[in-house]
Amino acid sequence: xxxxxILNTFIRFIQVSMPRSDVIILTDPKSKLSINQGxxxxxxxxxxxxxxxxxxxxxxxxxxxxxxxxxxxDCVNCAxxxxxxxxxxxxxxxxxxxxxxxxxxxxALTFRNNKGQPLNSGFIAVRGARDGxxxx
Ligand SMILES: *[C@@H]1O[C@H](CO)[C@@H](O)[C@H](O)[C@H]1NC(C)=O
Numbered sequence: 499x500x501x502x503x504i505l506n507t508f509i510r511f512i513q514v515s516m517p518r519s520d521v522i523i524l525t526d527p528k529s530k531l532s533i534n535q536g537x538x539x540x541x542x543x544x545x546x547x548x549x550x551x552x553x554x555x556x557x558x559x560x561x562x563x564x565x566x567x568x569x570x571x572d573c574v575n576c577a578x579x580x581x582x583x584x585x586x587x588x589x590x591x592x593x594x595x596x597x598x599x600x601x602x603x604x605x606a607l608t609f610r611n612n613k614g615q616p617l618n619s620g621f622i623a624v625r626g627a628r629d630g631x632x633x634x
Contacts, residue, residue: 502532508585509538515589523585524559556619564624568632578626587620597625604633 509521513536520539525531527542543559560582567580579597583589596606606623609616 505531505585506533508588509533511588511590513537516592516594522563524563553615553619560619560622567626580624580626582619582622582624584620593623596623 505523509523512519512521520537523531523533523538523540524543525540526547527544528547529542531540533540541563543562545555545558545562547555564580567578579594581593604625604627608618608621610618
């Protein structure tokens with residue numbers, strides 16, 4: 499119940515900061531999520547969600563999601579970008595400007611000073627053009 503409250507708050511923050519965005523919750527098909535926020539949807543993705551595999555599974559789920567979206571991108575000027583985040587963060591400003599202010603990248607990552615986990619997968623942005631998606 500508590501984590502559902504956190505998830506709903508997370509969704510609410512996005513909907514206030516970026517009202518034109520869609521919120522898609524990628525999840526284990528076995529989990530029983532009930533979200534009560536209008537525009538958010540749930541996308542179950544098969545995988546190994548055991549504790550020891552969670553970091554890897556998260557990246558695999560992102561890739562599976564992008565592969566689905568790659569099939570949908572068929573217009574040249576589609577500007578539908580993707581931001582993958584953990585649900586324990588609050589989005590307090592429209593992130594759209596990172597795609598327009600800095601046009602020359604496909605994938606944005608946060609590095610951290612940790613040999614075991616050099617990437618912080620809590621925030622990953624993918625440019626929603628065909629090149630951006632397939633290169634990511
Ligand atoms: C899932 O991942 C864990 C941790 O890597 C591993 O021990 C387990 O065998 C995996 N389960 C399946 C069904 O692949």
